[in-house]
Structures are given as structure tokens and as C-alpha cells.
Amino acid sequence: MLIRLLLFICLSFVSVLYAQVPLFKQLQEQDGLLSNKIYDLKFYQGYLWIASDKGLSSYDGKQFTHYFTQQGLSENEIIKLQSDAANRLWAVGASSRLNYFTQGKFLLLPSNETFLKLLNNRIISTINSESNGDVIVTTILGGGTIRIKNLTQVETLKQDWVNGASFFVKQLSPDQFIWGSNSNAIVNKKLRVQLLKKNQEINLSASQGYSKASFIKLMSGEYLYAKDQELIHFNDSIIIGRSFLEKNIECVYEDHEGKIWVGLNAGGAVCFPMGTISQGGYFSYFGNKTISAICGDKKGNLWFASIESGLFYLPPNPYSNYTPPKVFSSEKLNKTKNNVQTTNSNNSLLINNLLNDDVLTLNKDSVSIKNNADTLPPLIYISGIKINEKDTLPGNYYALSYSENSIKINYAAFSAVNNQKFQFRYRLTDFDKDWIYTDNTFAQYNALPPGDYLFSVSAMNAQGVWSKENANVFFKISPPFWQTLWFFILLVSFIAVLVILFFIIRVKQIKKREQEKTQLHKRIADIELQALRAQMNPHFIFNTLASIQYFITDNNVEAANQYLSKFAKLMRSIIYNSRKKTVPLKDEIQALELYIQMEQLRCNYSFDYEIKCSENIDQNDDEIPGLLIQPYVENAIWHGLTYIKDRKGILKISLDKKKDFIKCSIEDNGIGRKKSMEIKAQSLKPHQSVGMSITKERLDILNSFQNNKLSVNIIDKINQQTQEAEGTTVEIFIPLFD
Template identity: 40%
Template structure:
């Protein structure tokens, strides 16, 4: 806002808000309507920062009007219309700015002198219009603490609150100055203000240069701005060396995690391969146990006996069963799990051939419960035969009379339960008789199957288990074996 007449610029003022309207009322007061800045009043008609009254806060004043009754009407954006009676008797007094011995008498003498010598007025006015005001920084506060004035400051990271004071000066013209300032790195352009101080808070680490200039009421700016440099050092965790060390440490940690993870993966793969090899070995051993040389030799001897006794039909029937059993065992050994129907076919062939070997020493039965679908439900291959072999060799074979083996497959809760019962001599008596015949064949099928179940549980995280118990009391107690296989209801 510039106040001038035909011969001079009387004053300049930065309002810092957009001016909507300027009105001079009948009393000579100047009113300024501001957008989001309220209403300014200059009672004496002199436009300066020290001679103003502010009304209506940050209200947006859009227009002003004085009626014939000397009422001032003030229109706002969104806050209605205000009226102000200008006839109120108000006394305004503007403070005089003087320096040294420039008293009222001296100013009166100067005024008389200027009136008597117009050329002197012209010379002084030219001097004021052409001389640029000086500017200097008057105070610097860092974190609300005053500090000595210097050209440059090296500050810690936490010293990031600055308050800078500045003052303009012009010999012979003690008027109020307008200012412009900027802090390179924060302010993109000059900031204009009538205030003689500025604050900056929460400055990030970096290098800043503060510059400030003053303007006289004639509109002349300082030739050189006053300046000060501030270097705010970063926190230790913002420094290059710390970030490089952090990145390096992160790389080392990630590398170690990857190495440990890779090592664990390789370890698990090696363990898995080892287990797979062990399973393959056990399955091969189970296959060999099912087709052990004694069983094969005795079966073939029995067939040979039928041939030599001209019982060709019986020999061909059992030879056919033996061939079928060999094929079934070989086929089942290639699969980890088989249907219950396939397992029943295999054990029927096996039990028929064992009956041939032992000349009708035992009989058997196989039952399947209602909860089982033998064509669909599956169990691990080659699982039941070793326990049947154990019942025949150690239970039934040691009896004086014929025996009986009962196989029942049923669904109990969430398990398929395979129950094998025999009416043999029992485990204790069989163990004693085995000690006396240590040179004879020792069945390894049960031990192999036990190891198989243990490894299958580890690999599949399942809970296959086997229970063995004696049946009844007396000389022929018999044995019951229960195999629990988790039921898979797909």
C-alpha cells in the first residue's frame, strides 16, 4: 500500500493480505478492507505500521460505505454487515519519532527554516529520495537464547529454532521501514513484511543463508542485504557414515539370514533325502522279508511234492497262486499306499500258500467293517503281512493242534484299525521256544515294519502306531496285534 501525493511518496506499508477497498471518511480517517485480514484504520490519515487500529480479526471484508448520517457500513464475506458511527468523539494522538536533541522547539525552527527557504526543502527531499536505507541484524536467538552476533554459526542438530531481529536505518529519516527477507533453503522467494523479526522452527540439518533488506517510505531498498549463515549439523543417525554403516550392517544381517536359511534348507533336503533312502531301503527289506528264501523254498518244495505225487492239478493251482503273489508283491512295492482291496488280495494269496507249507496247520478269516470302503480307503503297502508271518511262525506253528488267524479291518473314530488275532502259544512261550531253536529262521518283518512306521510318521507328521497284547490266560493265550492308520477322508 503506497500513500503519495502529487509531489512525493508519503509512506509505504505491506499489509500481508489482499486489499479489497480503501475509503477515506468525512473525518479524514483512512479505512482499508482486507481479504481474511479484517479492517485497518489509520485515524490520523498517516499510513504507517505504528499508526493503525485493527478490527474484525481475520474476517474477509469485501466493501465499505459511508452514508449521509456518517455511519460506516462494513460488508463481509460470510459474517454479515457491520455498522460503525463515525460521529463518536474520539481523540487520536500519533507518537512523534525523534532522536537526540530534536525536541518540539527544534522541529518548529526547522519548519520555519524550510518555509523561509524552499530550496532547502527541495535539497533535503532529493537527499531522502535517493539514499538507500541501511539494514543490519540486531539480534539472533537460538532455541530462545540470545547469542552474540556473528556472520556464521555452526549449530548442533537440536539447535534448530531461530529468531532473527533486524533494523533499518536512514540518516535524517527516522520513519518506519518495510522489510523483505528470505532464508535460502526454506523460502523460495522474498517474503515481504512490516515486522522487524522473523522465526524459523524445526529446521532440518543443512546449510542456510538468511538475507534481509529494508525499504524507506520513498520505496528505495537497501543496496546490500544484511546476512548470516547457519550450518545445522545432522544427528549422528543422519550422518553419511552412520547410514553407510547401517546399510552395511543390514547387508551383513540379511546375508547371514540367507546363509542360515539356505543351510537349513540344504540340511532339510539332505535329511529328507536320507529319510527317503532309508524308506526305500526298508521297503526293499520288507519286500525281501515277504519273499524270504525260506518261504520261497518251502513253497516251491510243497509244489514239487504235489508234482512228484502225480497231483498235477493241485500243484498247478498253488503254482498259479505263488506266481500271482510274486506279481502282487512286486506291484504293491512300487506304491506308498494301496487300497484295502489290494492288501486283502495279497494277504489271501500269502495265507493260502502258508497253509500249503504247513499242511493245513491253521485256517483264517478276513472281515471288513461297514465304515470301510475297501475300494477307496488306503493304507501303507506291505503293512499287514509281517504280522501274519509272525503269528504263523511263532504262534500257530508251535501249537500241537490246528490254529486260527482272524483279520478284521474297521473304522474306529478317525483311524483305520487293522486287528490280527491268533490262538497260538503266546509271546512268552514262543520266546522260550525260539531260544532253543536259535539257528532256525528269525522273522525280521516286524522290526522292519516298526522302523517303516517310525520314518513314515516323521516324514508325514502322522501318528501310525502298533499295539501288541496277549489274549486270555493259560497255556495257549494267543496274541492280538492292532495297527492304527490315520483315516484320510478326502
């Protein structure tokens, strides 16, 4: 039971350490990367493939496997990766050579003359796979668009308007391509995207040149196109939204939650958490690093490749399915999405603010605000949240552990008017009593105690107009396990169990002790009974009765009466004393005297006796265990005194009180122990000294209860002249029993 309980407690502790808010982590050369300069990332066949200037690596989350020219690569510097429908991984070298990985090794695309000619050292800008396994490659600077069939055939795709200068191509479906091209690269440098199916062109951007462009199809079926600093969100017919970022775009990626990530050249990465491209509505990460590629893996990790700092990754967010409480204006954010209404034929983006019917129009050249710009409330948004100095995945709900209690919130405001100065106010509900007004664009809280917090911030523009709605983030800092209710309950039950266990063990112990005690008492009772039986030695009783019988047969009525009553008195006192643990010395002496008188009768008065009791003994109050002395007296008579023939036997018993014990000495002038034993040894009949062995046992038991031990000392008296034994003295030291 205890073990199960402990196990439960341990497991509970583990569950407390459940996933925390994911923070960005970094992998660099010292972690196993070939280089910190990474050009591209792809998740392919369960591995993360990393293209760097020093080689290609695959990573399974624990181990790197590296590929170099030795493994078949055309060169170590790989700038682009692409998987195709035939389950191949294409790796484009810096010198525009195409490698593909299949069945565990890299092969160089056969150096077809046509192909080489076509490439002609041009930079491959995109590489796309078609569903039938064909690969379409585009190059910058007039290489054109090339289709590679079955890895051998190469053909140039001829489209008038592509004009051999397309830099970008993507097949959306078997009969639908999206092309990006400088339709007349030199002449008007217009960028175009052609939707082939509808044979319709949308002019996406005025951005010029051959710079890198990115295109992805979103989960919603819409498209995202990025080139230079511009991000355009559109569907088959219209532009839904667009945004200008401060730096050139390196890559775009939509993660599995629909967040849009954009890697920037020397501008870090930004995230549009709602999956909508809105001006300014994003979080920024990685400072001014160059993020060259973004890619998600099967486990939900999001990987970021940088040109200078290796890899970053963000573990999956365990709260991604969390529905925040009503207080948060996630509605507000959704509304923003709804508000972004798109149109239009002349490159402008309209944002309707439903609340006051203002219309914000963004087009490629200018931003104009209808109605009064002065009264337009600024939009406020959270631009970043750091927990314990580390960037986090953007969100409006954070469940944190007690140690993740240092929070820095960055926020920003924007309005239609450029370079506005904003005043902010923020409040952490239940922590800040009142709004805090500031010009800073961050709020910092350190060492927050466990609890639920709502952070709200709003901005005011120079005209004194506050944001319509606050930006909100909810933080839940859970208390450490030792402050939680369940821990308290567990602790209490644990203690209860301990207490119960303690009691059970204690009760068992007491029971056992009681049992032992009972057993000991039983043994004592046994011994007492045996002691009684030893005093009531049948031999003594019947012999005494035989002696009394003599007076009767002799018609000596007086003597018969006298001895019979004495005998009765002795028997009575023996029975009476045997019931008590201790008896007053007076009673013991009386019994002893009666006993000796009986023995005298038996022995025909062949010995005299005297009992001396010192003055300091209180015969009424000083108590000793009853029937203790008698066996020694019996010994003195029958093994010492009865043997002597030449002199009168003398038995002396003296009692003296010393401190806390009584010293009793029994002295006889018999033949001594040695001679007595000799005589007995000669006899046929064995001697059984039951009385003494019982007394010995009784002493042991009495001693087991007492600190003051009973002890017996036997002294053989030797005549100095003749060297013969002249009796024995037994000294018994009896502690006084209270």
C-alpha cells in the same frame, strides 16, 4: 559383512553430529572458578590463567589449579597478568606488588628499596616485557615508568615528555616504543602517543584522565589503541579509523581470524567481524556485563572474563574457512572496509561512499555530511544472531543442524544523522513470500524446516531512502540424518542386505531341510526295500518252492501248476505293492490270502484261516501301507500255530473301519507268546526275527509323517478255567492314508 555394515552405519551417524555453530558457554563458581569476579586472563604455557579477587587459577580445559598466598603470592586479589620474554608470568596484586611465576611457583619481586619507593602504593597500569627479558612497568599517578632488569635492578626511564606521568608503554621492537602519557597531566591533560622511531607524535585523543588504556598490535602490523570510549586504529603514520563506543573500554583483543573484540565496562563485548573499526559495524554480546579481559587459547577458544559473571567462552568456528556463495555481499562488507579511507591531520575520519561519492567526515567534535544528508542511504548491518536463544559468533554463513532451527536476527541501521528513526524490511528467501516491513530491530523464525535460507534486511530512513544494499546472512539447516539421501540409500542397502541375508539363510534352511528329507526318503526307501525283503523271506520262498517241488516229484501236475501260479501271483503282488506307498485294501487282502495259502501248503494244512472284512470298508478306495499285516500273520503261524498238536489251528483275520482308521486283528489259537519263547530259548539255534524288527522300524517312520499314529496292541488270550494260554490276538490300528 553384517558387522562391517553396522559399523559403517554407526560411524555415519557420528559424522552427522559434526560440529555445530559455536555458541557462547559460561564457566562460573559452580564450575570450579574461585570467583565470578575476574580481572584478567592470559594464555600461558598451555594453561588459561585467571586472575580473580580470590586468587589466581590455571585451567587446562578440564581442571582448575588454584594459587593463593600459600603458594607464594603476595596477595590473593590479582588484577593483572603478563608474560614476558623470559617465559615468566607476572601477576600484579591489587596493592601493586609484583609476583612472577617461574618453575612452578610464585615469587615476589625482591623488595628493592628503590622499587618500593617508586611504586609507592601507586596503581600499576601496565606491565610490559622486553625481548631481553627486562620488564617495564608503568603506574598511574606519577609513579613513572620503571625498568626492571634481571629481577633485581630497577631504573626509572627518563623521558622529558613522559614526565614521569606515562600510564602506558609498549615496546614494538628493540628501538621502537609506543608511549601513552599525560604529557602534562595536570596542565593540559593531552594524551599522546609517540612513535619513537620516527620521533613523531600523533595526538590520538582528547580523552582525559588516568583511566585504563589498551593497546595492541594487529596482525596486519597496524595498531589499535583504546581509551575511555574511544577506539583508534592507526599505523605508523596515520589514523586509519576510529570509533566511539557507548561505554568505557576495558580491553581489546584480535582473535586468530582477525576479528577485533572489545570488552566494555557495563556494556558487554563487541566484535568488529571484519577487523576494521567502523562506527556501528559491530556485534554486541553479554548485555551490560563488564568484560575485563579477552584472550584466545591454543585450541581456538575465545575467553571472556567478566567482573560479575565469571568466564564466557566461544568454541572455535568450524566454518571460519568457509567461502560463502556469491549471493552474499561479503564483497559489500569488504567494500566498506575499502571505503573507510583515512586521512588526516585534524582528527577527522572520512568515509567515502563510492557509490554516490558522498563523503562522510567524522571528527572528534562533530559529524558533518557533505552533499545532501536527506538523500544519504542508511547503512544496514546485522548486529547479532541467536540460534535457539543463544548468541553466536557473527558471520554471514551458518550451517545448522535440524534442531538448530530457531533463529533470531538483530539488525541495526545507522546514518550520519543522529537519532534517526528507521523503517526496516526483511525477508527470509524461500520462507517469506514477500518482504516484511517492520519497525522492530529483529526478526524471529521458529522451527524452520531443513533447507537453504537467505536472510536479507534493509533499512529506510525518515526521508524514505532505502539502504543501497541489503545485509545478508545465509543459513543452511541440514535435514536430520533420517531425512538425508545417504541415510535413505543406507537404509535401502541395509534392508537389501537383510533381505539377501534372509534369502541366503532361507535357502540354506530349505536346502538343509531338503537334504534331511532326502535322507529320510532314502531311509524310507531302505526300509521299504527291507520290508520287501522281509516279505520275500528267503526261508519262505525256498521252502514254498520245496513244497511245490514235491508235487512235481509226485507227478501231481495239477497241484504243481496251481501252487506255482499262486506263488507267482503272490511274488508279483509283493513286488508290485512294495513300489507303492499305499495299496488298496483289496490288494493287501489278496496278497495276504495267497501268502496264507502257501504257508498252509508248507504246514500240510495243519491250520484253517478266515479273513473277514466289514461292510463299511471300501476295499477299492481305502488304502493302507502295503505289506504291513503280513509279518504279524507270519508270526501267528510260525510262533503260534505250528506248535500245536492237540487241535486244529485257526487263524482269523478281521478288518474293521473305525472313523478314520482301520482296525485289523489277527487272532490265532496257538500256544501263546510265552510258551513260544520258552521253546525257542531251549533251542541251540538262536531265533532271528528279522521281519518284526523291520516292521517296527517301518511303523516308526510312517508315524513320523502322520498325525494319526499307527499302533499295535498285542493281547494274550488266556483260558479262564485252565489259566493256560490259548492263542494271541494282535490288533493293528492303521490310519487311513488318503
